[in-house]
Amino acid sequence: MRNFIRLLRLCRPHYKAMLLGVFLTVLTVLSNVGLLAISGWFLASMAAAGIASAQMNYFTPAGIIRFLAIVRTASRYGERLVTHNATFLLLSEIRVNVFATLSQLNNQQLAMNRSADLFNRMQNDVDALDKFYLNVLLPMLVALVCVPIVIWIIAGFNPAVALICFCGILLVGVGLPLLLNKKLSRSAAQQIKRSAQLREILSDTLSGQRELAIYQATERQLAKCNQVQKSYNVLLxxxxxxxxxxxxxxxxxxxxxxxxxxxxxxxxxxxxxxxNVHLAMLSLFVLASFETVLSLPSAFIQLPVALSAAGRIFALHDRLPQAVDALADIPLCASKGDTNPEMQGMGLTIQNVSYQYANDPLTNALCSRPQVASEHYALQNVSFSVQANEKVALVGASGSGKSTLVNLLSGLWPEQQGSISLSRQMKAPSTSDISVVAKTLSFEQRSNLIGILAQQHHIFDGSIADNLHYASPEATKAQMIQACEQAQIGQWLQGLPNGLDTRLGSAGRRLSQGQSRRLAIAQMLLRQPAILVLDEPTEGLDNQSKQAVMQAILHAMRYSTVLCITHDPSLLQTMDKVIWLDEGQVKGEGSHQELLATQQEYAELVIRV
Structure with a gap:
């Protein structure tokens, strides 16, 4: 019922068109019932008059019949036009609502959903709701209006016939729908689930064709697809x-x-x-009166499917984080173009931070079985501090907790234990230092403060300028060219006939891996965050250009705090400090040269890499 009410709220912006559709449908149904009843009376009267050789005024009933036929035709046309337009309006409302919800979800919620599942919610679940008004809501409203009118008219001729008609209408319009609804309520949720599974497995199959061919697992994967398809067909x-x-x-x-x-x-x-003429009229009246409820069984069959799809869509909306705007007026980050070191970089303090994936409520919510408590921590009592404008490297073997720490810092994962705080020390004597706890910031505020250059970066199907504008919508052409030159793709950009207007294709298919990486760097250079997190920034670059790219990044971000995940010795030498993580704990902290001299395991890790 809750999802039904929430769907009705989505109908509110277009209620006028929907009510007009209800009125025209009611007019069509009543005209059809009246036409059939009066036609039966007219034919019976004409036959009786002929048998009795009596005269009869047939102009009036013929005119009424013609009038009802015209009204039925016109109202039917208008009903189809208005109701389908209202259906499209509601469909657009639902689609915009779903997309708006997805756009407001932070990385934490998006990361906890498979892309195929999100695509299924946007397409399959929305498609299940596209006829909610036309096939579910409209028949219910029409029945509520038409049934009392029809029963009242029949009762005026014969109450017993009206009672029989009412009982039949109740059985067809209420009894059968309730029985079918109870019978199909469980299968409706299973149908939505199987449809989502089918889309997900087909998406995985298409995306992993190369791997399936390499491992000769195509037939096994297709067998899984067929199994899911068969179970979905059984429900259909x-x-x-x-x-x-x-x-x-x-x-x-x-x-x-x-x-x-x-x-x-x-x-x-x-x-x-x-x-005697009333016999034919009332018989046909009773027959035609069931038109008011004949579509209700189908409506109640589609209702569980619609409510199940609505539940999946609204589940995304319910995950929207509550933004905290209490700190909106605090000058946390510098204005664009401000190169004052006092107002650009921010300090970072990590204090007793621990994280255990088995205890993550979002992870548990997505698992079919409850997670068993484990003693293994991805991070355990990690504490360190980074000064404003300091360049710090995170080093550690795979599984040491580097990515988990970055995910916590960016808000990708929720904090469990410990605290992460951001601070800026103001040198002006009239101002006091600013310090805030990271989890009290809204996602928008945190995104404005912290920029992340991840290893995997998506390139949108658009021009170079379009992709750069995603990072900085107000960037000028000169600023974009400068960012590309700093990212070491300026010469390549000058050689393009269309320059910044060059289209990159879907997922940047026209770019090499190195060019895609440099374009991502150019985006981050345009954004100029207070804290920049670099995850293997020179990955995919050749030895000749990676040093130049890193120097360009550090020069452009000289007034920002930089946290870099890297194992490259040449990059580690440029860092002010290195934090060495091992099995979720800080094992060493100091300069690269100090750790090389004092920690043999650190030296082996860096040299091995």
Whole structure:
């Protein structure tokens, strides 16, 4: 019910178009019922007049029939036009709402969802809701309006027939839908789940074709796809069978209601308590009155599917973090273009930070089985400090906790134990130092302060300028060219016929790995964050250019605090300090030369790499 109410709230911006669609549909249904009933009365009256050789005014009923036919045709056309337009409006509202939700999710929520699952929610779940108004909400509203009117009219002629018609309508419009809804409620959730699994496994199969071919696992992967497809088809067959059974049972109920009405009316006609022409009229009236609820069984069958899809979509919205704006007025970062060291770099303090993936609530929420508590910590009581504008390197073997520490710093993972704080020491005597706890910042504030140059970087299907504008929308052409030159792709850029307007293709397919890496560096140079986190910044670059690129980064970020994950000895020598992590703990701290001289394991780690 909660998801149903939330769907109704999405309908609120377009309620006028939807109510107009309800009015036109009601007009169409009542016109059709009235047309069939009056046509039966007219034909019976004409036959009776012919048998009795009596005269009859056929102009008035013929005019009414023609009027109802015109109203039905016009209202049907208008109903199709308005209701489908309202459906598209609601669909656009849902799609915009889903995309807005995804755009507001931080890296933490996005990282805890597979891309195929997110794509499935945006496409398959939204498609399941595209006819919520047309096939679910509209039939319910029309039935609520039309059924009382039809029963009231029939009761004016014969209460017993009205009672039979009402019972039949209740059975077709309420009994069967409730039975089907109860029967298909579980399979609806399974259908959405199987559809998501099918899309995910097909996405993985297409993305991993090369690996499947190398390991000769294509047939096994296709067998998994077929298995999921078969289970999904079973659920679809169950739903379609339920629809067919519903249509058949509804037809039986309608015919029995009409037959029962005839049985009641025939003795009344024989006793001359009811005009004989009313027999045909009321019989056809009862038959046509079921049009008000014939679409309800289908609506109740689609309702569980729609609510299940809505639940998955709203689950994303419920994960939106609550932004903390209490610190919005504090000058945490410098203004664009400010090169004053007092207002650019920020200090960083990590105090007793521990992290255990098995205790992560988001990880547990995505696992089908509860995670067993483990003694292994990705980070355990890690403490160190970085001064403003200091250049610090993080060194450690694979699994030592470097990436976990960066994820905590950026907000990718939630903090469990310890604290991370940001600070700026102001040299002006009239100002006091600024210090804030990182988790009290909103995601937007943290993103403005901390920039991360990750190993995997996505290039959008657009021009070079488009990709650079993602990092800095207000960047000028001169600033973008300067950033590209600092990232050592200036000469390559000058050789392009279209320059910054050169399109890069989907995922930057027209770029080499080194060019893609340098473009990502240029984006970060444009952004100029207070704290810059570099994850293997020279990965994919040749020996001739990596030193020049790193020097350009350090020069451009000379007023920023730099935290660099690297094992390159040439880069380590340029760092002010090295923090050596091993098995989630700080094993050493000092300059590169000091650690080389005092720590044999550190020397072996760096030399081996």
């Amino acid at each position: 067959e169950k739903r379609h069978k339920a629809l067919a059974d519903s249509d058949g049972l509804s037809l039986v109920v309608v015919q029995f209601a009409m037959l029962a009405s005839v049985v009641i009316l025939v003795p009344l006609v024989q006793l001359e308590q009811l005009p």
